[in-house]
Amino acid sequence: MKKKTSIIILTYNNLALTKDCIESIRKYTDRASYEIVVVDNNSVDDTRNWLREQKDLIVVYNDENVGFPKGCNIGIKASSKENDILLLNNDTIVTTNWLNNLQTCLYSDQKIGAVGAVSNHGANLQACDFTYENFDEMQEKAQKNNISDASRWEEKLCLIGYCMLIKREVMDKLGGLDEGYTPGYIEDNDLSLRIIELGYKLYLCHDAFIHHYLGTAFRKDEQKFNQLIFKNRAYFEQKWQFNVFTFDHHKNLSLFLAQDPQEILDYHCEIGSSLLRINYLFPNAHVVGVENDSTKLSISKKIGEVTDDITKLPKNSFDTIFIGNSLEEIDTPLLFLHEVKEYLKPGGYLIGEFSNINSIKNICLLLKGAWYYQNFQKQNHFTKDDILKMFMEEGYINGYFYPFSKEFNEEENEVFQKFSLENAMKNIYYSFRFQKTFS
Numbered sequence: 053m054k055k056k057t058s059i060i061i062l063t064y065n066n067l068a069l070t071k072d073c074i075e076s077i078r079k080y081t082d083r084a085s086y087e088i089v090v091v092d093n094n095s096v097d098d099t100r101n102w103l104r105e106q107k108d109l110i111v112v113y114n115d116e117n118v119g120f121p122k123g124c125n126i127g128i129k130a131s132s133k134e135n136d137i138l139l140l141n142n143d144t145i146v147t148t149n150w151l152n153n154l155q156t157c158l159y160s161d162q163k164i165g166a167v168g169a170v171s172n173h174g175a176n177l178q179a180c181d182f183t184y185e186n187f188d189e190m191q192e193k194a195q196k197n198n199i200s201d202a203s204r205w206e207e208k209l210c211l212i213g214y215c216m217l218i219k220r221e222v223m224d225k226l227g228g229l230d231e232g233y234t235p236g237y238i239e240d241n242d243l244s245l246r247i248i249e250l251g252y253k254l255y256l257c258h259d260a261f262i263h264h265y266l267g268t269a270f271r272k273d274e275q276k277f278n279q280l281i282f283k284n285r286a287y288f289e290q291k292w293q294f295n296v297f298t299f300d301h302h303k304n305l306s307l308f309l310a311q312d313p314q315e316i317l318d319y320h321c322e323i324g325s326s327l328l329r330i331n332y333l334f335p336n337a338h339v340v341g342v343e344n345d346s347t348k349l350s351i352s353k354k355i356g357e358v359t360d361d362i363t364k365l366p367k368n369s370f371d372t373i374f375i376g377n378s379l380e381e382i383d384t385p386l387l388f389l390h391e392v393k394e395y396l397k398p399g400g401y402l403i404g405e406f407s408n409i410n411s412i413k414n415i416c417l418l419l420k421g422a423w424y425y426q427n428f429q430k431q432n433h434f435t436k437d438d439i440l441k442m443f444m445e446e447g448y449i450n451g452y453f454y455p456f457s458k459e460f461n462e463e464e465n466e467v468f469q470k471f472s473l474e475n476a477m478k479n480i481y482y483s484f485r486f487q488k489t490f491s
Contacts, residue, residue: 054155055220057086058131059138062123064093067102069143069265074106076145085151087135091127093117119235120213125228137223141214143265144171145187147194153260154217157205165222165252166244168211171264176212177304177329180261187263194261204258206332209325209355210299211254213240214264218247225250232291238284241296248354293347298322302329303376305456306405313337313372317395319362320378324352330374331356340365367394375404379442380432389446402448409433412464419467 059077063070070090077088089110092100094117103111112130114123128137136158138151150169158167170180172190180197184190226246233239244254289295302325303318310316314337321327321341330339341358342365343349352358359365373396379385389402396402408414434442436453443451460468 054085054159055134055136056084056132057138057151057155057217058128058135059086059088059140060124060127060131061088061090061140061142062093062120062127063090063095063099063103063142064117065095065097065099066142067095067097067099070099071102073140073142073144073146074109076147078108080146080148081151085155086138087132089127089131091123091130093119093123117235119231121229121231121233121236121239125231128223128228134220136217136220138215138217139213141264144214145190145263147191147198147261147263149195149198149200150260150262151217153198153200154257156200157202157255157257157260158217158219160202160205161253163251163253164219164255165247165250166211166216166218167205167255167257167260168208168217169215169260169262170256170258171214171262173264173266176208176210176299177302178212178256180258190263197261198259201259203335206256206258207328207355208244208254208256209248209323209328209351210241210244211256213243215262216240216243219252222247222250222252232287233284235280237280238288238296241299242288242291245292245351248351251354253355294323294345298348299325301376302326303374303405304329306374306376306403306454307333309403309454310334310372310374310401313401315370315372315397316340317342317362317365317370317373319373319375319392320381321352321356321358323348324355324358326374326376327352327356327358340370362392362395365395368397370395371397371400373400373402375402377405377407379404379434379439380407382432385432386442386446389442389448393446393448402443406434406439408436410435412460412468415471416464416467 061073074088077086087110088108090103091112091114092103093114100113103109110130112126114126118126124139131137154167154169158164168178170178173179182193182197184193226243229239230242233242247254285296301322307330313334316330316334316337316339318326318330318339318341321343322345324341327339327341339356341352341356342362343352343358344360349358349360373392375392379388382388392402440451
């Protein structure tokens with residue numbers, strides 16, 4: 053049975069955004085399904101005066117700006133104790149059925165601990181699949197999108213905190229957000245992992261859309277913002293023993309190359325981002341992961357079938373093996389290609405992602421003397437011909453390159469024209485697909 057939701061909103065100036073956010077909640081949400089708890093972090097514009105006039109809000113006025121994590125914890129304490137908790141940024145605008153659809157997913161399974169909405173931004177692959185020119189068009193498209201559909205619920209390793217609905221029982225076990233991330237950022241990655249550590253699952257609801265302006269307050273001072281990001285990244289890594297960028301290792305550039313796979317091996321699945329993405333894209337496939345880092349393995353095993361050693365798996369059993377950028381990170385790429393081939397079925401595919409050392413971007417860095425070790429710490433760098441030769445030497449056939457490219461900037465275009473380089477050099481990233489057959 054669905055519970056009522058306490059919507060926790062933090063404010064610090066930006067009154068216009070706060071008004072739009074709260075007015076959209078009032079307009080597009082069943083009044084009986086929620087309460088709004090606003091925590092004001094000592095705004096100096098007219099925010100507090102406006103909040104005092106709103107009789108349907110629970111408001112906490114802080115004497116100082118305590119940041120996002122602590123502000124959320126204050127709001128949670130001020131909420132009705134039986135309610136679920138929804139963390140919502142004040143720079144959002146909600147739409148028809150948004151909360152009802154989130155609640156429907158949250159209560160579809162007792163193992164689900166938290167759910168999130170898609171938005172107009174692509175971070176964490178949480179973007180919607182439509183665009184709009186104005187808010188009227190946005191609301192019209194959102195209404196068509198926000199039709200509850202369980203097939204559009206995607207299990208995730210992390211949910212971005214601009215809109216995150218959490219069961220009360222889960223929040224009570226967590227005891228709130230980690231205030232070590234004060235004033236904010238990356239606390240949502242941490243919160244997501246803590247929920248998974250408790251044995252719960254996270255889901256992204258593609259059938260629930262909200263508009264997000266994207267971090268208006270924090271991003272005004274770029275220098276302070278960068279310092280904050282570096283500090284919180286370090287705090288996260290010290291706590292979890294891997295860096296926050298690991299969440300982005302989902303192999304998404306190459307997953308689309310698979311052709312109706314049934315038995316999939318996700319090699320070097322790390323903490324499981326790619327495992328969950330594969331499960332969503334190929335719901336009828338059997339997916340197994342391999343990860344030999346014990347810290348990452350402890351997390352990925354909570355969300356999928358994962359082993360620490362490929363030799364524990366049966367040979368000739370996978371029609372598709374995703375290796376991501378593994379060839380760039382191992383000492384013996386030829387030996388790796390030889391060994392992993394044994395686990396492919398006849399006619400199976402090995403699919404990887406390979407950085408192109410011949411890209412214009414890298415050429416420009418070399419010409420400027422700016423090829424620094426710290427920017428290129430991966431052990432191996434390959435040309436297109438290197439990749440082709442290695443695979444052919446190990447008996448792979450029918451190899452295909454799928455290039456990823458972007459528009460040149462002015463400097464890159466000048467170099468390209470000066471050296472009369474081939475068009476293929478425009479490709480800054482390659483995905484390479486191989487079909488494996490037995491002779």
